[in-house]
Amino acid sequence: MSPTRHAAARALLSDPLTNKGTAFTEEERDEFGLHGLLPPHVGTLDSQIERRRNALEDKESDFQRYAFLRELQDSNEVLFHALVQSDLPRMLPLVYTPTVGEGCERFSEIYRRPRGLFLSYSNRHRIADILSDPAYDRVKVIVVSDGERILGLGDQGAGGMGIPIGKLALYTACAGIHPAEVLPILLDLGTDNHALREDPLYIGYRAPRVRGKDYDDFVEAFVAAVNDRFPGVLLQWEDFAGKNAYDLLVRYRDRLLSFNDDIQGTAATAVGTLLSAIRKTGVPITEQRVVLFGAGAAGSGVAEMLVQAMQLEGLGEADARAKIWAVDRDGLILSDVPRMPPQQVKLAHDPADIAGWNLSGSNMITLQDTIANVKPTVLIGTSGQKAAFDERAIRTMAEHVERPVVFPLSNPISRAEAHPADVLEWTGGKAIVGTGSPFGIAGVTQVNNVYVFPGIGLGALASGATTVSDGMFMAAARRLGELHEGDEGLLPPVTALREVALEIAVAVVEQAVAEGLATAEPEALTRESIAASMWKAEYAPVE
Structure with a gap:
């Protein structure tokens, strides 16, 4: 066999998109010169899954x-x-939260092979060239973070x-993308995590974080390069700090x-799950009183979608906002606070709204003060502050509500505002509880964003949407809130996530069409066409 043929055979085995391991057929082994590079046994995908599952379970930790x-x-x-899809309830916590936090x-410790792109500040003039690699010609979805x-772990560079x-x-x-x-893609603009910068194994750009105009110029160059290289691509911004x-x-x-x-996906998932919870309580959303603890990107996104949901049920904007109270590390957000982040301005209450409140006497209006005076029916946490929903807070809430809805959504588990078992104990089992991580x-x-963002992406691509609108997220939330049947839980089981993604995608496509944002041909907009486009993990003939 010629050196070129040997090299091609090894390339086939080295490329994770073409490698089949022992599942290469005898014909493929003949055609591509794979004999000797593989054991003689020709396996099946099912047997490979079983072998990998056994090896996985032999590991000592998640x-x-x-x-x-x-x-x-x-x-x-x-x-x-195929292994992930064979047992989603088992695999998702290993592939993503909570284990992805560790x-x-x-990451530097276990780094082995390149995956994705690290666009570092030192390569800021090479972004377009880096993206031009033909290996990326098929790209339709990008997830990017800096x-x-x-999660709740801060700067990980x-x-x-x-x-x-x-x-x-x-x-x-x-x-099925x-x-x-x-x-x-990781935009590596340095890190302010000193421990990382001093770690000899750290693989990133060893410099303090680039900020201000230099940061903005870098992101602008990145977006321009993406637009040129990937027209129509869907880009998901992920785990950027609040202001950015x-x-x-x-x-x-x-x-x-x-x-x-973090803003829109979290909001749609939280509101969709809340709509499901409301079906259990029998109290319409227009009569809910909501306290949000954590008013950063996620919390403000949840608040804005709650306002939209209440407006869709006939409440005016001012009346809807009057029912939502946001608390951050400095206490209840009031409109007389100077230099408020822009996303918090609409969340702020007039100081006159709290006239007559009984307060603890602290130098700020605490979460406990807010719960005691608002008497919320819904308590949502996106703060990343462990155990912020303590026994006193939950018991105070339960005094005034028959079925309190409590969502400690922060990830990972070590940052959750409450342990759900405690919430259930403190409310005598009355609470309806949703958490960000699996317990x-x-x-x-x-209440995992995986119930929404895959369907959002699938629907946006299927419709050829020109933008991902607020209405599309609201359509996703409302559809999610309708999907669960039965007494236990609020959402469909994890085993049904592909079906959920299809349902969300159909709702998103319908909304894109209604708003005039869809550019795809009508035949591509049907449920059947969307379902047919979803890839399944099966070996295909090698081309």
């Missing part, structure tokens, strides 16, 4: 399982996705790449088919 799955993904994409913290606000990789694995698992059509998250969403949402999952408690729903 982090080791995460690292094992990452290595599998980098060697055989079909097998990785994966980001230890690593500054990874280049380790933040674990988030785009994980999110795109979920796009494939749930929405082909793995050749996704591209994780909000600013980038506003600046680019009409220039690029894009959305911010494995019967009746407690994981």
Whole structure:
């Protein structure tokens, strides 16, 4: 066999998009010169899944399982996705939250092979050239982060790449986006995490974070290059710090088919789950009183979508906003606070609204003060502050509400505002509880963005949408709120996530058409066409 043929055979095995391992047929082994490079046994995808599942369960910790799955993904994409899809309830917590948090913290430690793109500040003049690689010709979905606000863990620098990789694995698992059509990107603008910069194993750009005009210019160059290279691509902004998250969403949402999952995806998932909870309580959304703890990107996004949901049920905007109270680390957000972040301005209440409140005497109006005076029916946490919903707060809430709805949504588990078992105990089992991370408690729903963002992406691509509108997210939330049937939990089971993604995609397509944002041909807009476009993890003939 010629050296060229040998090299081609090894390239076939080295490319995770083409590698089949022992599942290459005898004919393929003959055609591509694979004899001797593989054991003689010709296996099946099912037997490979079983072998990898057994090896996975032999690992001693979930982090080791995460690292094992990452290595599998980098060697055989079909097998990785087939294994994930074979047992979504088991695999999703290993591929993404909560385990991905440790994966980001230890990213440099387990780094083995290139995946995605690291666009560092030192390469700011090479962005277009880097994106021009023909390997990316099929890309339809990009998830990008700058690593500054990874889950509730803060600045992880280049380790933040674990988030785009994980999110795109979920796009494939749930929405059927082909793995050749996704591209994780990390904008490496340095890190203010001193421990990382001093770590000899750290693989990222060793400098303090670039900020201000230099940061804005870098992102502008990136967006311009993406628009030129990938017309019509869907870009998801992920885990940017609060101000940047909000600013980038506003600046680019009409220039690029894009959305911010932390703001819009979290909001749609939380509101959709809340609509499901409201069906259980029998109290319409227009009569809910909501306290939000955490008024950053996620919290403000939830608040704005709640306002939209109340307006759709006939409430005026001012009346809707009067029912939502936001508390951050400095206490209740009031309009007399100077230099308020722009996303908080609409959340602020007039100081006159709290006239007559009984207060604790603290130098700020605390979460406990707010709960005691508002008497909320719904309590949502996006603060990243562990145990912020303490026994006193929950018991105070339960005194005034027959079935309190409590959503401690912060990730990972170590940052959750409350443990759901405690909430249930303190309310005598009356609470309806949803959490950001999986706790494995019967009746407690994981309010995971994976219920929304894959369907948003699938619907936006299927419709050829020119923008991802607020109405499309509201349509997704309302559809999500209708999907669950039965007494236990609030959302469909994780095993149904592909069906959920299809339902969300159909709702998004319908909304895109209604708003005049769809450019796809009518035959591509049907449920059948969308379902047919969803990739399944199966070996295809080698071309």
